[in-house]
Amino acid sequence: xxNKLEKKIHLIAVDMGYGHQRAAYPLIPLxxxxxxxxxxxxxxxxxxxxxxxxxxxxxxxxxxxxKLPIVGDLVFSxxxxxxxxxxxxxxxxxxxxxxxxxxxxxxxxxxxxKKLIDKLNKNPLPLVTSFFVSAYFAEYYxxxxxxxxxxxxxxxxxxxxxxKPKESKIKYLVPNKRVKERxxxxxxxxxxxxxxxxxxxxxxxxxxxxxxxxxxxxxxxxLDPTGVYRKKYKKLIEDYLGPVDYKAKIKRPLTITxxxxxxxxxxxxxxxxxxxxxxxxxxxxxxxxxxxxxxxDVYSFFKKNVENLCPNTKSVKIVYNENKVEYFxxxxxVLRTTDILWTKPSELTFYSGLGIPIIMSEPIGxxxxxxxxWLLAIGAGIDSEKVNFTDQWLFDWLRSGWLAEAAxxxxxxxxxxxxxxxxxxxxxxxxxxxxxxxxx
Numbered sequence: 001x002x003n004k005l006e007k008k009i010h011l012i013a014v015d016m017g018y019g020h021q022r023a024a025y026p027l028i029p030l031x032x033x034x035x036x037x038x039x040x041x042x043x044x045x046x047x048x049x050x051x052x053x054x055x056x057x058x059x060x061x062x063x064x065x066x067k068l069p070i071v072g073d074l075v076f077s078x079x080x081x082x083x084x085x086x087x088x089x090x091x092x093x094x095x096x097x098x099x100x101x102x103x104x105x106x107x108x109x110x111x112x113x114k115k116l117i118d119k120l121n122k123n124p125l126p127l128v129t130s131f132f133v134s135a136y137f138a139e140y141y142x143x144x145x146x147x148x149x150x151x152x153x154x155x156x157x158x159x160x161x162x163x164k165p166k167e168s169k170i171k172y173l174v175p176n177k178r179v180k181e182r183x184x185x186x187x188x189x190x191x192x193x194x195x196x197x198x199x200x201x202x203x204x205x206x207x208x209x210x211x212x213x214x215x216x217x218x219x220x221x222x223l224d225p226t227g228v229y230r231k232k233y234k235k236l237i238e239d240y241l242g243p244v245d246y247k248a249k250i251k252r253p254l255t256i257t258x259x260x261x262x263x264x265x266x267x268x269x270x271x272x273x274x275x276x277x278x279x280x281x282x283x284x285x286x287x288x289x290x291x292x293x294x295x296x297d298v299y300s301f302f303k304k305n306v307e308n309l310c311p312n313t314k315s316v317k318i319v320y321n322e323n324k325v326e327y328f329x330x331x332x333x334v335l336r337t338t339d340i341l342w343t344k345p346s347e348l349t350f351y352s353g354l355g356i357p358i359i360m361s362e363p364i365g366x367x368x369x370x371x372x373x374w375l376l377a378i379g380a381g382i383d384s385e386k387v388n389f390t391d392q393w394l395f396d397w398l399r400s401g402w403l404a405e406a407a408x409x410x411x412x413x414x415x416x417x418x419x420x421x422x423x424x425x426x427x428x429x430x431x432x433x434x435x436x437x438x439x440x
Contacts, residue, residue, distance in 0.1 A: 197421055
């Protein structure tokens with residue numbers, strides 16, 4: 001194997017929602033063959049593909065179905081029960097296998113992932129995956145290289161750890177201390193867990209965080225129109241970002257980015273935000289980015305409503321690309337001039353590390369409830385009030401400096417060097433864990 005290949009990885013994700021592929025995207029430059037999608041790779045058996053597609057359709061249907069009163073919540077709660085996260089305290093042995101875990105291992109024993117691992121074993125580079133099932137079948141079918149699993153949430157269920165964790169060689173790249181402690185309760189060996197931080201896009205960070213800091217300097221001005229935050233915390237801001245002028249005025253319209261999840265279940269919320277802020281948007285005093293992702297149905301829904309509500313404005317942008325990698329590129333570019341990210345607490349929770357305050361819509365699933373708790377704990381996320389009154393409470397929050405404070409808290413306390421750390425751990429044998437982050 002030549003030196004060039006020794007510095008590359010096999011990068012594995014799964015096409016289910018956005019979280020697993022979004023986590024893989026920043027690592028594409030390290031990958032020998034781009035993102036290999038475990039449920040739709042070149043040469044996948046038809047039977048295996050159908051099995052994956054059934055799981056994906058089921059999850060998306062139930063996520064969207066959740067919107068229905070009473071019945072939707074009931075059906076979703078049954079599904080969520082099988083992927084629930086147990087209370088962390090009291091600390092105890094949680095290594096007993098879960099139903100979800102047994103379900104996937106049963107499929108693996110029938111051949112799930114074998115063909116892919118046989119293929120990758122011809123060139124056994126370090127394997128990095130953002131989905132636990134890929135790590136499972138890599139180990140089960142004796143992948144000859146090292147196996148790393150990126151964790152995409154602030155806390156995780158038992159399904160993320162192997163069936164026999166004490167015997168496993170899978171190594172975990174985790175976003176925070178809580179996940180490390182959780183995996184240890186599941187029986188994973190301490191020396192197989194690295195607190196790397198979540199991998200964020202390099203194009204939003206730059207060298208020595210120069211892009212991140214520049215964007216945050218401008219964002220804080222927009223989020224602090226009265227200067228109350230900059231005046232009170234002038235020294236703190238200067239220590240991390242440089243000189244502060246708390247009298248500086250807004251240079252561009254306040255920009256909100258609203259992102260739906262992979263199932264598109266919260267698309268209606270984007271339209272409600274548009275309705276509430278319609279006057280400010282039509283006056284070009286505010287911009288709204290509606291993120292349709294890779295879903296044409298969500299794009300069409302947004303387009304129709306924008307044309308009906310604000311037909312003459314250029315202050316609403318819909319971000320859509322059927323190719324997910326291209327969508328991630330466009331989304332990351334939009335984030336550079338985004339002042340507020342409004343989304344459910346999905347994997348985008350960790351994008352608070354870019355110095356973007358997050359207004360949280362309703363969590364969907366156990367892991368998102370824990371993501372919400374993590375954002376609240378570090379002060380980088382705020383629960384939304386009633387959406388139809390956004391034009392009232394949002395501006396109160398801006399005048400108070402609360403959102404500027406949330407932006408700075410995310411920059412300070414949410415890890416933003418995950419991509420660099422993962423490269424160092426996996427390829428350069430430089431293991432330096434993040435130690436200046438919260439327990440939660």
